[in-house]
Amino acid sequence: MNKPFFSFSTVAFIAMIIGAVVMTYPYAYMVGSSFKTRREFAEDKENLIPPRFQPAQQWAHAQGEPSALDWPGADWSLWRNYVDAIRFGQIDRYLANSFIYAVLITAVQLFFNVLAAYAFARMEFAGRNFLFTLLLATMMVPPAVLLIPNFLVVRELGLVDTLWGVLLPSFAGAFGIFLLRQFFLNIPSELEQAARIDGCGSWGILWNVVFPLSKPVLITLGLFTFMGAWNMFEWPLVVLSNQDYYPLTVGLSFFRSENGADWPRIFAASVMGAVPLILLFLVAQRYLVGGISLSGMKA
Amino acid sequence: MNLRRRLVPYLYIAPAFALTLVFSFVSMGISLYASFHHFDAFAGSSAFVGFDNYRRALWAPDSYFWVTMRNTGLYVIMTVVGVIATALPLALLCQRAPRGQALFRTLYFLPSITPGVVIALVFYHIFGVWGQLLDKAHTALPALALLGIWAGAGYNMVIFLAGLSDIPQHFYDAAKVDGANRWQQFRHITIPMLRNTLVFVAVMTIIGSFQVFTSVYIMTLGGPERSTEVIAYTIFINAFAVAGQMGYASALAWLLFAAVFVFVLVQMRVFRSRKVYDE
Numbered sequence: 063m064n065k066p067f068f069s070f071s072t073v074a075f076i077a078m079i080i081g082a083v084v085m086t087y088p089y090a091y092m093v094g095s096s097f098k099t100r101r102e103f104a105e106d107k108e109n110l111i112p113p114r115f116q117p118a119q120q121w122a123h124a125q126g127e128p129s130a131l132d133w134p135g136a137d138w139s140l141w142r143n144y145v146d147a148i149r150f151g152q153i154d155r156y157l158a159n160s161f162i163y164a165v166l167i168t169a170v171q172l173f174f175n176v177l178a179a180y181a182f183a184r185m186e187f188a189g190r191n192f193l194f195t196l197l198l199a200t201m202m203v204p205p206a207v208l209l210i211p212n213f214l215v216v217r218e219l220g221l222v223d224t225l226w227g228v229l230l231p232s233f234a235g236a237f238g239i240f241l242l243r244q245f246f247l248n249i250p251s252e253l254e255q256a257a258r259i260d261g262c263g264s265w266g267i268l269w270n271v272v273f274p275l276s277k278p279v280l281i282t283l284g285l286f287t288f289m290g291a292w293n294m295f296e297w298p299l300v301v302l303s304n305q306d307y308y309p310l311t312v313g314l315s316f317f318r319s320e321n322g323a324d325w326p327r328i329f330a331a332s333v334m335g336a337v338p339l340i341l342l343f344l345v346a347q348r349y350l351v352g353g354i355s356l357s358g359m360k361a
Numbered sequence: 362m363n364l365r366r367r368l369v370p371y372l373y374i375a376p377a378f379a380l381t382l383v384f385s386f387v388s389m390g391i392s393l394y395a396s397f398h399h400f401d402a403f404a405g406s407s408a409f410v411g412f413d414n415y416r417r418a419l420w421a422p423d424s425y426f427w428v429t430m431r432n433t434g435l436y437v438i439m440t441v442v443g444v445i446a447t448a449l450p451l452a453l454l455c456q457r458a459p460r461g462q463a464l465f466r467t468l469y470f471l472p473s474i475t476p477g478v479v480i481a482l483v484f485y486h487i488f489g490v491w492g493q494l495l496d497k498a499h500t501a502l503p504a505l506a507l508l509g510i511w512a513g514a515g516y517n518m519v520i521f522l523a524g525l526s527d528i529p530q531h532f533y534d535a536a537k538v539d540g541a542n543r544w545q546q547f548r549h550i551t552i553p554m555l556r557n558t559l560v561f562v563a564v565m566t567i568i569g570s571f572q573v574f575t576s577v578y579i580m581t582l583g584g585p586e587r588s589t590e591v592i593a594y595t596i597f598i599n600a601f602a603v604a605g606q607m608g609y610a611s612a613l614a615w616l617l618f619a620a621v622f623v624f625v626l627v628q629m630r631v632f633r634s635r636k637v638y639d640e
Contacts, residue, residue: 071458072459074453074454074455074458075458075460075461077454078451078454078465081451081454082465082468082469084511085469085471085472085511085514086468086471088480088483088484089471089483091486092483174376174380175377177373177376177377178377178378181370182374185369185370185373187367187370193378197378197381202622203389204568204572204617204618206593206614207389207614207615207618208388209614210392210395210596210607210611211388211390211392211395213600213601214388215388215391230380231380231384233376233380234384236381264373289474292476293476295476295477295478295574295578296575296578296593310478311476314478314479314482318579329482329483332478332479332482335476335479336479339474339475340474340475343467343474344467347467350470
């Protein structure tokens with residue numbers, strides 16, 4: 063039996079590298095373009111590298127030949143587009159808004175979910191299974207169906223164009239309750255019984271025994287909730303009209319329509335919008351990957 | 362004391378339940394009500410019209426409902442086929458790659474943690490550079506699907522990797538002893554054992570892409586020639602950009618819900634979860 067020249071794992075490795083290039087190309091395009099001037103971007107949309115970093119351009123410029131480095135703006139600060147995106151597009155404010163929304167949604171939703179999941183996992187009460195099924199049934203409803211009526215409810219509550227209008231519908235999450243209940247059910251009840259003998263009530267047991275044991279699943283769920291809240295677009299687009307309250311996603315879309323021609327600036331704003339979650343992901347990766355396997359287990 | 366103890370569980374579930382009640386069940390009630398009315402929330406007017414909104418969507422000669430449903434269906438099919446046809450091979454390759462698995466997983470996962478608006482803005486330009494894909498009626502929808510596939514491949518690769526790692530190695534060992542080649546192993550061990558994961562990925566991708574909105578809103582606004590007008594976008598435009606169409610938009614939303622619901626029922630019947638091979 064003759065051994066093939068390329069082993070399967072070598073082919074796999076090369077294919078994965080090609081795939082990685084495909085996955086990262088749009089990011090390279092975005093970052094590269096964000097450092098170009100408008101003219102540089104208009105003249106060459108395919109080269110990812112800004113002219114000031116291209117050796118051929120630098121060489122031509124040094125020889126005194128005409129090059130892209132003669133165009134106006136070539137000597138501007140590298141970060142000009144970023145500074146302009148903040149100065150003229152208040153991207154910093156949108157980022158702060160997104161951060162506030164995502165933190166509040168995550169904190170409140172986790173708190174409510176822990177309470178409900180604990181009751182469903184550990185307490186006996188009339189209608190428990192019925193109420194739990196009812197809660198799970200809401201996962202079947204596509205958000206697109208709820209968009210209009212949720213807007214009407216929020217309008218009825220007088221919360222259109224307010225912080226609470228954006229946040230309130232996101233404070234509940236049936237999936238989180240489902241996930242946490244499954245986790246709580248697997249915690250050995252002997253621990254709780256020991257605490258009960260020591261005189262702990264259900265509130266004390268929840269926060270002193272169950273909560274500390276659930277930290278990994280809470281971190282995973284919290285990260286997913288945070289990412290979902292950071293990326294939400296359609297709901298704030300519908301609820302908000304005051305531009306000062308826009309989260310990053312809506313702000314970017316608005317910034318784009320205001321700066322239609324200035325794409326390098328739009329890309330600079332996009333980079334600022336993408337970076338925070340990527341940093342969060344790099345720090346918390348192991349919890350996320352574990353969490354995906356967790357959600358896949360529902361299958 | 363006894364009464365208090367019996368009330369406690371309800372207090373625990375009250376906040377989450379009240380919110381769900383209002384923003385799912387009350388909401389759906391309002392939506393159903395609106396769908397049977399000529400409804401204008403901004404003018405505060407509402408007149409009962411029976412099934413007119415539904416009739417208008419389904420049968421009126423100037424209705425774009427079937428156009429948007431066709432677009433949505435085509436988008437869903439292209440996306441789900443594309444996602445599975447990329448994510449599964451990627452998972453198999455990633456599993457075999459001698460090194461760099463963690464790095465690959467990180468890079469492939471990037472689209473899942475990037476706001477959809479950012480992705481759409483970048484691809485708007487990339488598709489422009491690639492020959493104005495978004496300006497032609499026959500390429501715009503496939504281009505949007507390509508974006509959907511690009512964005513979904515890495516996430517689902519991670520799900521497939523988890524599914525693959527659950528297949529006991531001794532199945533493959535036994536097959537090798539019997540002289541099965543790589544394809545036969547894939548066909549008779551990997552695919553049947555991954556069945557539940559495959560169904561999960563397909564269902565989640567289909568439900569998600571049924572509701573595609575952001576890329577359409579940012580990149581095409583439904584054009585050119587309505588070739589990318591999908592149902593979620595039509596609902597949004599009718600409800601919030603056109604005056605007095607909220608009842609009609611609500612009827613559209615219920616038709617979308619019905620489509621998703623029927624799909625889920627059919628899927629549950631066809632792919633009833635079952636054990637493939639006993640250990």
